[in-house]
Amino acid sequence: MAQKNIPDIVIGRLPIYLRSLQRMEDEGRQVTSSQELGERLGISAAQIRKDLSQFGEFGKQGTGYNIEFLSKKIRDILNVERVWEVALVGAGDIGSALARYNGFNQRGFLIKLIFDNDPRKIGSRIGEFTILDATRMAAEIQRAGVQVAMVSVPAAHAQGVADQLVEAGIKAILNYAPVNLNVPAGVRVQHIDPVVHLQRMTYYLD
């Protein structure tokens, strides 16, 4: 995918459309409209139609979108019809919560490897996973051919971990450490920092 030059902000909305469509599917629904999606998501119907039209014609004027069809199309576009194996680095509170989270599998992701550098954690288990020694990170990731990683290590270690991940062939990093990561072109990073999101809202409060 990613063949056309579509703004990343549009790509960023597709997973949100997909999540809402999958929820409608779970509710047993078959057809929706840009209006309904827009109301659920707080996005204008026109914006949704414009975003989707960049990838083709997915609905007919007046009859709306077939939910299963549109869902599948968006999964195709986002490359999540396949399952991506994920390496998780850092088995602290957040890392352990991610390891136990059961919401990845049906949405395209499967945690495959978990690493930590704490000798007390290495070899112990989180659910079905055995925590591996972080010194084996590059070798294990290369052996498994994993391209996606989540990083939940202290801020001071995050860039060093990211450098090793990139070296090992990781192409996409979801970073929970509260620090920006610098990666070479061709590697994607997304950041999750609750304080950044909270501060973005307090601007508007009195």
Add this chain to the structure above:
Amino acid sequence: MAQKNIPDIVIGRLPIYLRSLQRMEDEGRQVTSSQELGERLGISAAQIRKDLSQFGEFGKQGTGYNIEFLSKKIRDILNVERVWEVALVGAGDIGSALARYNGFNQRGFLIKLIFDNDPRKIGSRIGEFTILDATRMAAEIQRAGVQVAMVSVPAAHAQGVADQLVEAGIKAILNYAPVNLNVPAGVRVQHIDPVVHLQRMTYYLD
């Protein structure tokens, strides 16, 4: 704050600038430049200067920014010179990790109340917190005058919780449930869903 009509996307970058500036302060640094900030953050220096210029003149041509001064100014703009008390709803894996996270306090937030609806959790402790009965949520939030909440409950319960929070006077919700929340005008919501972030990256992978 929020007196001028500044795009939300600009507001969204300020916490990232602030985080980087605070890191420089921790490193004992005193002066920086839009170039250096830009390199650390992967944002153009011109963008950073343009964003900051919306709020006033914070640096001198040729001498850069005083880190402590700019830091304080951004904290003022984002309303985080004060500390915001936060209610946390949902003491599962993610909620517990948030309750134990020590990165909130020095960045403007203090978890004050934790709620769950599981009788086995109510009354038990996470660190210094006693988990309160979710049926007391509205009353406790009103009594404490808390305006900010984090929601880490299952998707099916999140909208119901959000409705109660809004009713109780909450003005900003950080939502970890993988579902969109609808709230009235005047209430802000930010969403954290790791899968949404991961799917946004897999679009670009082969």
